[in-house]
Amino acid sequence: xxxxxxxxxxxxxxxxxxxxxxxxxxxxxxxxxxxxxxxxxxxxxxxxxxxxxxxxxxxxxxxxxxxxxxxxxxxxxxxxxxxxxxxxxxxxxxxxxxxxxxxxxxxxxxxxxxxxxxxxxxxxxxxxxxxxxxxxxxxxxxxxxxxxxxxxxxxxxxxxxxxxxxxxxxxxxxxxxxxxxxxxxxxxxxxxxxxxxxxxxxxxxxxxxxxxxxxxxxxxxxxxxxxxxxxxxxxxxxxxxxxxxxxxxxxxxxxxxxxxxxxxxxxxxxxxxxxxxxxxxxxxxxxxxxxxxxxxxxxxxxxxxxxxxxxxxxxxxxxxxxxxxxxxxxxxxxxxxxxxxxxxxxxxxxxxxxxxxxxxxxxxxxxxxxxxxxxxxxxxxxxxxxxxxxxxxxxxxxxxxxxxxxxxxxxxxxxxxxxxxxxxxxxxxxxxxxxxxxxxxxxxxxxxxxxxxxxxxxxxxxxxxxxxxxxxxx
Numbered sequence: 203x204x205x206x207x208x209x210x211x212x213x214x215x216x217x218x219x220x221x222x223x224x225x226x227x228x229x230x231x232x233x234x235x236x237x238x239x240x241x242x243x244x245x246x247x248x249x250x251x252x253x254x255x256x257x258x259x260x261x262x263x264x265x266x267x268x269x270x271x272x273x274x275x276x277x278x279x280x281x282x283x284x285x286x287x288x289x290x291x292x293x294x295x296x297x298x299x300x301x302x303x304x305x306x307x308x309x310x311x312x313x314x315x316x317x318x319x320x321x322x323x324x325x326x327x328x329x330x331x332x333x334x335x336x337x338x339x340x341x342x343x344x345x346x347x348x349x350x351x352x353x354x355x356x357x358x359x360x361x362x363x364x365x366x367x368x369x370x371x372x373x374x375x376x377x378x379x380x381x382x383x384x385x386x387x388x389x390x391x392x393x394x395x396x397x398x399x400x401x402x403x404x405x406x407x408x409x410x411x412x413x414x415x416x417x418x419x420x421x422x423x424x425x426x427x428x429x430x431x432x433x434x435x436x437x438x439x440x441x442x443x444x445x446x447x448x449x450x451x452x453x454x455x456x457x458x459x460x461x462x463x464x465x466x467x468x469x470x471x472x473x474x475x476x477x478x479x480x481x482x483x484x485x486x487x488x489x490x491x492x493x494x495x496x497x498x499x500x501x502x503x504x505x506x507x508x509x510x511x512x513x514x515x516x517x518x519x520x521x522x523x524x525x526x527x528x529x530x531x532x533x534x535x536x537x538x539x540x541x542x543x544x545x546x547x548x549x550x551x552x553x554x555x556x557x558x559x560x561x562x563x564x565x566x567x568x569x570x571x572x573x574x575x576x577x578x579x580x581x582x583x584x585x586x587x588x589x590x591x592x593x594x595x596x597x598x599x600x601x602x603x604x605x606x607x608x609x610x611x612x613x614x615x616x617x618x619x620x621x622x623x624x625x626x627x628x629x630x631x632x633x634x635x636x637x638x639x640x641x642x643x644x645x646x647x648x649x650x651x652x653x654x655x656x657x658x659x660x661x662x663x664x665x666x667x668x669x670x671x672x673x674x675x676x
Contacts, residue, residue: 205235207243207400208383210250211393216400217242222373227293227520228511228558236376239401244368244409247397251339251366252415254394259336259364263323267315270362272389273382274311280385281308284350284378291375292346293519293559294474295511307354310640310656317661318362329674334665336364337441338417341410343403343431344379345423346372346522347477347581352445353379355644355655356420357396363664368397368416370406374522403427414438418664421445422479425579425604425649443653443663445479445645447579448607451600452482453622455593455613458634460491463612464498466635468585470610472506472563475518476583477526479650480608480630480638484569484576486596489589492567496545499565499587503546506563509555520559521582527559530582534564537575542586543567571599579605593622601627606647610635629654 205221206213216237224234237243258266277284284307285300294303323334342356349371357367371379383398399406403423411419411434418441421431425446435442452467454460470482487495511519521527531549538544547564561582569576569586576586590596600609606628613619616633623631629646632638643659645651653663 205237207237207239207247208387208396208398209243209247210253210397211387216240217246218401222400222402224291224374224377225523226290227522228290230524230558233290234377236373236400238373239399239406241405241409243399243401244406244413247368247399248339248341248410248413248415250394250397251368254392255336255338255366258366258392258395261364263318263321263362266362266364267318269389269391270311270315270318270358273358273385274308274315276385276388277304277308277311277382280381281305284381287378287381288350288375289511289519291377292349292474292522293511295516295519298474299511303348303350306640307350310351310354311358313641313657314358314362314661317359317658321658321661329672331670331672333668333670335668337664337666338365339415340365340367340418340420340664341413341416342367342369343407343410343419343421343423344369344371346375347474347479349375350378350382352422353382355660356422359661360420360664361391361396363661365418365664366395368399368410370399370401370403370410373400373402376400407431408434411435412437416440418443420653420663428651443655444651445653445655446607446649446651447605448479448481448646448650449484449577449579449603449605450480450482450608450610450628451484451486452610453486453596453600453612454488454491455596455611455615455618455622456488456491457614457618458612459614460487460494461498462635464495465502466612467610468499468502468506468565471585472518472583475521475561476530477521477581479579482608482610483580483585484600485585485587486590486599487587489591492587492589495587496567500546503563503565508560508563518563518583521561522559524559526581527561530561530580530584533575533578533580533582533584534566537566537569537573537586540570540573540575542569542573542575545587547583571602577603597622597625604649607645607650608632
């Protein structure tokens with residue numbers, strides 16, 4: 203069904219005759235084709251969602267939660283299939299796809315079912331009754347790097363809240379979305395509650411965002427694309443939730459365990475071959491630790507196997523496309539021209555990796571705070587090391603970008619690390635490598651976006667709050 207779209211509970215041919223090939227980033231081969239949809243497709247999907255909204259929003263929260271739980275059950279039963287599919291589409295090593303890409307999604311469908319059952323939908327404030335009502339039709343536009351996760355954290359809370367949904371996944375990694383649509387159909391969701399479109403952002407995405415019958419747009423992607431979404435959506439004053447780019451700093455204070463901090467930062471930076479908005483791509487260390495840091499970095503990166511994501515022991519697979527590969531290599535070349543030192547890696551591609559979209563894991567030293575690679579999101583396996591004189595300068599450097607999505611602080615003094623974290627202008631800060639929490643709010647400051655995803659906070663995004671004033675009984 204990869205050549206069809208899903209509207210009003212049925213698999214249909216697209217109005218458009220054009221198609222888009224889906225490529226395997228490891229081999230460059232075509233693994234599927236999808237429709238390059240158009241405005242007619244988008245309008246049909248929105249109309250189906252509008253029609254389905256009254257009945258779906260009137261169901262009890264338990265009825266909606268039961269269906270969402272069913273999706274989690276079906277996903278679990280097909281988890282291996284989904285992991286293999288995502289590894290083929292995205293290039294993340296299979297072991298990590300199973301654990302992160304699919305495992306996170308299954309757990310999150312369960313969480314949203316639980317939240318839907320436990321949420322307080324009405325509360326009294328003096329003589330007012332506050333009622334949480336689903337916002338309406340939601341257009342969800344998702345990226346390719348963590349496709350199933352990012353789809354889940356939009357459509358699962360939206361459906362749980364009582365909204366109807368139109369999903370437009372990335373044309374670079376759409377097959378998992380098609381498989382998920384089949385599961386949603388099998389789970390028994392009423393027609394029109396969930397709809398799936400295929401195509402590129404300029405055509406299908408913009409058609410959804412501009413449609414006046416769409417009440418909310420939830421978008422994850424680049425900051426450049428997010429600005430475009432916000433501008434179009436403003437014409438109909440619809441709600442917009444944006445999860446955009448990042449340039450997160452990992453700040454190693456002078457009393458920290460340097461080896462542990464560098465290992466944790468490399469793991470964050472190189473996860474999914476660096477194609478992670480939350481990646482810690484700037485390592486800030488004291489000036490007198492630079493030579494020691496180089497030694498640690500060299501030893502750590504040399505152990506990281508790059509290659510076939512289906513092979514045992516692979517840590518880094520390919521990047522998503524040839525264009526992305528070329529872009530990353532250009533950043534490395536630019537960094538060298540601006541005076542950076544290539545500690546390990548580089549723009550060259552080893553002969554054994556020439557057939558796919560591979561980029562060497564690269565660490566750049568002697569990067570200045572305002573260098574191109576220190577300011578712009580690369581979205582590849584490239585870490586920049588920046589040195590600082592004192593803690594005040596470290597904080598200034600950490601906050602000196604247009605982004606504010608993630609960050610980290612490392613110190614043997616917990617109170618000191620916490621104090622530093624409080625002053626970082628970013629939506630997430632990890633202290634000493636603390637684990638990511640899927641129930642805590644996720645989102646950015648500044649040009650990293652607005653709104654929050656994950657857990658209760660992500661669920662609340664999909665409601666309007668109505669105040670009903672009641673006559674006080676004497």
